[in-house]
Amino acid sequence: MGSSTRHITHRPPPPGTTLGAHLHRLRLSHDPFCPWCRTTPEAMEHFLLQCPCFHSQHTALRSLLSTLAITTLDLSTLLAASGVHPSWQPTVLRLTYAFLRKTS
Numbered sequence: 439m440g441s442s443t444r445h446i447t448h449r450p451p452p453p454g455t456t457l458g459a460h461l462h463r464l465r466l467s468h469d470p471f472c473p474w475c476r477t478t479p480e481a482m483e484h485f486l487l488q489c490p491c492f493h494s495q496h497t498a499l500r501s502l503l504s505t506l507a508i509t510t511l512d513l514s515t516l517l518a519a520s521g522v523h524p525s526w527q528p529t530v531l532r533l534t535y536a537f538l539r540k541t542s
C-alpha cells in the first residue's frame with residue numbers, strides 16, 4: 439500500500455480565519471455603519487471592544503483577561519496578543535477566537 443505522506447487534515451482554523459470572515463462581511467456591506475448596532479462607523483475596535491450589541495461578551499472577555507492580569511484591551515492585544523507575556527499569548531488568542539465565534 440502506498441502510504442504516502444498524509445499530514446493532519448483536521449486542524450482547528452487559526453484565529454484569523456473567523457476574523458477574516460467578519461472583515462469580509464463588513465466590507466461587503468456598503469453601509470458605513472456597524473451592521474449590528476448601526477450607530478458607529480464600522481471598525482474592528484468598535485466591534486471587539488465597544489459595540490453595545492456585544493456588551494455582555496465584552497464584559498466576559500474583559501473579566502477573563504483580567505484574571506490573566508491583562509487590563510490593556512486594544513486591538514493589538516486581542517488580535518496579536520502583543521504586550522502579553524508569551525506564556526499567555528495562546529490563551530489570549532483563544533479567548534479572542536471564542537469571542538468571534540460567539541458573535542458570528
Ligand SMILES: [Zn+2]
Nearest residue numbers: 472474475489
Ligand atoms: Zn456596533
